[in-house]
Amino acid sequence: MRRLACLLLAESALTKDLITPVMLIQIELAIASTRGDRDSLDLLEIDAKRMALTAAEIDAAKRGASFDAITNIAIKFALADYADDAAEITAAKKKLAAFGVAALAPRLHAFVQGLKLPTSI
Amino acid sequence: MYGMIAARMDRWQAMRVFVKVAETESFAAAGRQMHMSPPAVTRIVSSLEAVIGTRLLTRTTRSVKLTEAGARYFGDCQRLLTGLEEADAAAAGAYGKPTGTLTVTASVMFGTMFVLPIMTEYLDLYPEVTGRGLFVDRVVNIVDEGIDVAVRIGHLSDSGFTATRVGQIKRVICGSPAYFEKHGIPTVPNDLARHQIVASTSAWTSLEWRFGGAGKAAVRVNPRLFCNTNEAAIAAAARGWGLTRVLSYQIAPQLESGELQTVLSDYDEEALPIHVVHPDGRYASAKVRSFIDFAVGKLRANPHFS
Numbered sequence: 001m002r003r004l005a006c007l008l009l010a011e012s013a014l015t016k017d018l019i020t021p022v023m024l025i026q027i028e029l030a031i032a033s034t035r036g037d038r039d040s041l042d043l044l045e046i047d048a049k050r051m052a053l054t055a056a057e058i059d060a061a062k063r064g065a066s067f068d069a070i071t072n073i074a075i076k077f078a079l080a081d082y083a084d085d086a087a088e089i090t091a092a093k094k095k096l097a098a099f100g101v102a103a104l105a106p107r108l109h110a111f112v113q114g115l116k117l118p119t120s121i
Numbered sequence: 122m123y124g125m126i127a128a129r130m131d132r133w134q135a136m137r138v139f140v141k142v143a144e145t146e147s148f149a150a151a152g153r154q155m156h157m158s159p160p161a162v163t164r165i166v167s168s169l170e171a172v173i174g175t176r177l178l179t180r181t182t183r184s185v186k187l188t189e190a191g192a193r194y195f196g197d198c199q200r201l202l203t204g205l206e207e208a209d210a211a212a213a214g215a216y217g218k219p220t221g222t223l224t225v226t227a228s229v230m231f232g233t234m235f236v237l238p239i240m241t242e243y244l245d246l247y248p249e250v251t252g253r254g255l256f257v258d259r260v261v262n263i264v265d266e267g268i269d270v271a272v273r274i275g276h277l278s279d280s281g282f283t284a285t286r287v288g289q290i291k292r293v294i295c296g297s298p299a300y301f302e303k304h305g306i307p308t309v310p311n312d313l314a315r316h317q318i319v320a321s322t323s324a325w326t327s328l329e330w331r332f333g334g335a336g337k338a339a340v341r342v343n344p345r346l347f348c349n350t351n352e353a354a355i356a357a358a359a360r361g362w363g364l365t366r367v368l369s370y371q372i373a374p375q376l377e378s379g380e381l382q383t384v385l386s387d388y389d390e391e392a393l394p395i396h397v398v399h400p401d402g403r404y405a406s407a408k409v410r411s412f413i414d415f416a417v418g419k420l421r422a423n424p425h426f427s
Binding site for chain 2: 017018020022052054055056059060065066067068069070071072095098099100101
């Protein structure tokens with residue numbers, strides 16, 4: 001039991017490190033692109049360039065992908081979660097588990113919920 | 122008037138001959154290099170000495186040496202002749218038409234993937250220029266090998282050449298999605314110990330893979346497959362056999378298609394700059410100037426470097 005707790009703690013620390021500002025900005029670019037939110041995209045692109053992402057990496061994020069393996073599946077999960085697409089969420093969760101980073105899902109979910117526009121004011 | 126100009130032209134020629142004799146320490150060798158007979162060389166240098174009114178060279182049966190006045194005059198002639206050549210080249214470069222052979226060097230993959238398409242497009246625009254691409258994975262001596270333009274990746278040494286930065290690239294570790302599904306994804310550099318590694322043994326590769334980020338770690342990898350080209354290592358990785366480390370531009374098409382993905386991106390080393398370099402400074406010829414303008418614009422527009 002104690003061993004399991006240690007493992008969970010270790011995975012929690014690991015996933016915390018894996019979710020980086022560079023990953024998050026690519027997720028934001030992907031979601032802003034699906035929304036067609038030009039103003040947000042312009043600002044996000046400036047920030048992404050400051051983080052040393054290349055124009056090709058920014059374009060990939062806007063297409064809902066990443067050259068980085070973990071960020072790529074994180075974006076897929078985030079887009080599915082943003083769209084409340086249950087089938088895609090399940091598929092992305094399976095992929096995260098296959099890559100050994102299943103614990104990313106709840107943290108990404110929390111991040112995506114923060115990006116959702118309020119339905120009423 | 123024409124006679125005066127001709128006389129001045131002869132003086133430049135006499136200075137060139139004198140400099141060549143001083144450099145080769147031989148009338149015969151200077152004559153060979155300048156396509157003149159030894160007596161003609163001797164006559165020109167003697168005329169020069171007569172005009173100046175002092176002895177410039179000491180002749181013995183075995184060698185030719187500069188006198189004290191000759192040594193000073195030799196330095197002055199070199200400066201004047203260089204200035205004259207530079208002025209001619211500047212005028213030709215600024216107003217001339219690109220002609221002649223343009224030699225461009227780059228590494229094999231960068232040259233093939235990015236420089237060659239630029240060269241062919243450039244040659245279509247300037248039909249009087251002939252191109253020569255020297256794409257090799259070794260450090261090319263720009264002056265010795267007669268290079269007009271070089272594309273260099275990495276930090277430049279202080280060469281005195283003119284360099285224009287066109288972008289940057291990173292060293293990346295990559296594998297195929299199928300490999301990651303089977304073997305998982307390394308999340309820290311030390312994880313590489315439990316992965317299959319393909320290493321390229323071409324130039325500039327090391328089995329000690331260095332990482333940037335907070336830790337600045339270095340991991341010595343134990344590859345199970347060595348390939349003598351980057352292309353082969355990339356092909357093995359794309360087949361899902363293992364992970365390899367390359368420069369990001371080398372897998373640009375595979376990254377775009379999703380055939381390969383990178384890992385450990387948070388541990389990337391500092392990016393390497395890409396420069397277009399040429400040795401002629403502001404005195405570059407028309408062909409060099411026009412090619413650099415063309416190539417810099419094209420390379421800077423590449424989304425993988427910017």
